[in-house]
Amino acid sequence: MTFKLPAIDYLALAPMLVLFGAACAGVLVDALVPREWRYHVQVPLSLVALLASGGFVVALANRKEHVVTAGSAVVIDGPGLFLQGSIVVLGIVALFLVAERRLEPGGAFVAQAAVVAGSEADRKQMRKPGVTEVYPMMLFALAGMMLFCSANDLLTMFVALEVFSLPLYLLCALARRRRLLSQEAAVKYFLLGAFASAFFLYGVAMIYGYAGKVDFRGINEAVLGSSNSKTLLLIGLAMLAIGLLFKVAAVPFHVWTPDVYQGAPTPITAFMAACTKVAAFGGLLRVLYVAFERSSWDFRPTLGVIAAATMIVGAVLAVTQTDIKRLLAYSSVANAGYLLTGTLSMNRDGLKYTMFYLVAYGFTVLAAFAIVMLVRDSDGEATHLARWAGLGRRSPVFASLFTFLMLAFAGIPLTSGFTAKFGVFAAAVGGNMTWLVIIGVLSSMILAFPYLRVVVLMWLSVPGDDTPTVSVPGAFTAAALFVGVAMTLVLGVAPNQALELVNDAGAFLR
C-alpha cells in the first residue's frame, strides 16, 4: 500500500504558519531568555509575527486566487481571508492591551500562576513582572482562530477549535489581582467549553455516519443524494450547532459568558470578546453556508428561535447588571443574537453584513474594555457600576470616549454600531426573516437602556470620595483606545471602503 502525500500550498497557509512558528519561538524564548529580558523580546516578536501574518493575508487577498489545499483540509477564499485579516488586526489591538504595563506594576498578569493564591509567596510576587507565556499563548489562540475560519472539513475545524480554546482557558486563569475569581472563571470556562466541544465532536461523528465524509463539499452533496437516515444528519447538525453556539455565546449556551468575562483579566476579556467572536461566527457561517445550505429549511426555524432568545435574554439581563464587565458580557450575548440574525438570512448580504458587524463590534468592544482597564483605585480596576458615578467630572475626556462607545453599542447613527445593525437587519428582511428583525429592533431598544444608564451615571452624578481615578494610559493602551474609537467612528461615518472590502470578499468557496 502506498501513501500519496497531499500537495501543500505553503504560501496559502503562510498567515497561520507564521503565527504558529512565532508561538513556538515564543515558548523557547520563555525557556531560554533571562526573566528580565523576556517581556522586551516577546512583545516585539508577537507584534512582528502578527504584522507579517497580516502582510501575507493582504498578499493572498491581492492574488485573488482561491485554493483548497493540504488534502482539502484548508480552504483559502475571499470570506476566509477577510475573517483572517480581521482576526489579525483585532489581535494586534488586543496585544496592545495585553502588553500594557504602565497601569499596574508588572501588568495585568500574575508573576507565577503556580503560586497558591493568597499565600505569603503570592503577596511577595505582587509587584513582580507578569508571566510572559501569555504572548505565545495568544499567538497559538490567534492561529487556531484563523484556521477555524478557513477549515474545509469538520475534523480540521474540531482541532482548530481546541487549538484556540485551550490557550484561552489558561489565559483566563492568569489575573494578577482577584486570583480566586480568575481561577474560578477558568474552571467554569474549561469544564463548559470541553463539554460543548464533546457535543461538537459527537455531532461530527453523526455527520460522518450520515455522509461518509466530513469535508463540507462532501456533506453538501450527501444532503442531496445520501440514502442514509436523515435522523443522523439532524442529530449531527444539532450537536454541531450546540458546540458552535456555545462559542458564540448564544442563549441557552451563554451562561459561562458573564462569569468568564468578569473573572478573566480585562485584556483577555477584550481579546475573547473581539477575536473569539469573529472566529466562532466565521466557523458557524462556513458550516451553515457551505455544508448545510441545502438543509436550511431544517435549521432556520430552530436557530431563529435561538437568535430571538439570545437577543431578548441578553438585553433584559444587561439591564439588571451592576458590574461593567458583566454588563458588557450580556451586551456581547445580545450582539451574538444580532449576528445570528444576519447569519440566518442565508444570502449574500447576510454573509457580507455579518462579517462587517464582526469587525465593527470587535473594535468597539476592544476600546470599551481599554477604558474599563483605566478606571482604577488602589485595589485594581473598579468595575462596580456604582463606582463609575460622577466619572464624567473626574475625567471628561475618557468619559466622553466611553459615552461615544456606549452610543455605538446602542446603534446610534454616525457610529459603526448603526451601520452594522442596519446591515444585518436589512439582510434578514431580504432573507424572509422579518419576524427576527422585529424582535431585534425591540431588543435593541431594551439594550439601549443599560448603555444610557451608564452614560447618565457618569455625567449626572456628583463624584464621591471613593470615585476611582482614571489612570493615564501607557502608549500601548492609548494606541488600542485610539484605534478602537477611530474605527468605530470611521465605520459609522464613512463605511464605504470597509463595505467594499466585504463585498470583494465574495462568497465561500465550495
Added chain:
Amino acid sequence: MDPSYYIVLSAALFTIGAVGVLIRRNAIVVFMCIELMLNAANLALITFSRMNGSLDGQIMAFFVMVVAAAEVVIGLAIIMSIFRTRRSASVDDANLLKY
C-alpha cells in the same frame, strides 16, 4: 455481528457522560465524564468507518485522542491550581462569580 450495536453502545456512553457532567460535583469526576463523551464519539467514528467502508473515521479517532490528551493537561492544571487554593475540587464551592 451487526456494527449498529456499537452505535447504540456509543450513544449510551455519551449519555452517561453528559448526565455525569450535569449531576456530579467533583471537578475531576466531571472532567472524567467529558473524557467519556469524547471516547463515545471515538467509538461512533470507528463504527461508522467500518459501516461506510472508509478509513477516515479511524484516522479521526487518532486526532481526537491527541486533542483529548492536550485537554487533560490543561484541565488538570487549572483544577489543580484552584484545588491548592481552596482545598476542594467541588464545582459547587467555586461560587464567587454570580449575578
